[in-house]
Amino acid sequence: MSFKVQTNPIIKSSISKQIAEQLREAIVNGQFKIGDRLPTEDELAQRYGVSRPSVREALKRLAAQNLVRARRGPTGGNFVVQPSYEELAGSLSGAATLLIGMGALDIVEIIDARRILQGGCLEHAVKNATEANIVDIKIALERQRSPDISDEAFCQADIAFHRALVDASGNGMVRFVMYTIIEALIPVTNMIVTVVRERSDIVSLHEEMLLHLINKDSLLLNHSMNRLLDYLLEKFELASQS
Amino acid sequence: MSFKVQTNPIIKSSISKQIAEQLREAIVNGQFKIGDRLPTEDELAQRYGVSRPSVREALKRLAAQNLVRARRGPTGGNFVVQPSYEELAGSLSGAATLLIGMGALDIVEIIDARRILQGGCLEHAVKNATEANIVDIKIALERQRSPDISDEAFCQADIAFHRALVDASGNGMVRFVMYTIIEALIPVTNMIVTVVRERSDIVSLHEEMLLHLINKDSLLLNHSMNRLLDYLLEKFELASQS
DNA sequence: TTATACTATTTGTAAGACAAATAGATGTCA
């Protein structure tokens, strides 16, 4: 049953989708570089022979992927933006939270994933950590230690700590991927901090980890991290029962 | 000049973005379940007190994230779709290729990332691989072995092989993350297959890996995988010089 | 010189109309 040959496979795709695809290609191929301004919406509409709303729908698609950003005014327009690790990881974790919300993934699985994947990451962090990385980690830890910061600030510092730790691995793709997992675990930390109201255990484990990193002992570092994950898991299950 | 005391601080975000966010929330929170039909565009426009184009721009944003899909006709509408690992990983590897194209990431780094992260993954695959997983791997391998398939088909089978391998880990989040890396490496395999025109080395290494998986020897499995990555790296650098 | 107001440009939003697709109802013919 292979009539699949189909001379024209898919022309059914909507105009806005096609235009979005073409613009995306143009951006990826370097026809438009980062920071460049795309032609005005009117001009694009004219060039592609479609209406402005269609162009706008296409641009919204790209905006949803953090590929372009619009500014109004005479010097305004739609600009190609540099997608940062943070934003991309953010959209990744958005997808992850979606999977969680739909029951395709659960928190326990994510904690487990971190356990599974962190080994090599921490090993490399021990090998490649620069002074700057260590400083970043210390700063985040210092902020977590100060007793008078808000819950939100504490959680932000927590994220910063873990990000700095994977930054130390020195590999951009590892950062990208681990950021995603870190993002996906934010709700857990939030819940623990606001519901269980316990900070000191987390901080002391973090201190331990920093120490092991400085001593370049990846085994103990990994072990401390696993204890942190054990702790998170335990408290999370406790908190989600109530 | 501040009569603009502004009771409501920041509404600067565009309407379509806000609506997209609200709809997304509603979907994630389960107000709309998978397969559900959203209200018609007219109805949404009315409900939010905005125009239909604005609603449409919002829907396009969600469509770009593979969250909704539209169908025309009496039974048509905008439907919530189940985002699959493949699609999500695909859109994210799109992001990764973007980072590559912009020089923020390079192929070598991605190969390295795979090396770094695979250890725990393969260990778990050895532990948790089911019969079904093994069968999937065998099927993909068999397709790669047949000498008369096209280059594209070979590459597809290659992807299937590696996906099946990480599927064996049994952890959804690990799958999700590793899919992204696998996707990001597709251009490498493509280049090697079409430019270097060499298949047998890849196939024999895959066979080796399958054997180690069946024997539950994660050390050798990891070793074979590393040799495959060495091979990819070598050939890739060769091919990209020319 | 400084500050104000104006103007031109570009995106943001709105409203209305028609085209296209499509499922279900209706009608026609054997």
Next chain:
DNA sequence: TGACATCTATTTGTCTTACAAATAGTATAA
């Protein structure tokens, strides 16, 4: 009666036109 074609209603897709909002540059006035 049953099968097939046609009509119709509904919903998204696209176009057109218009105006609102933001904003950089310019001109103007004190």
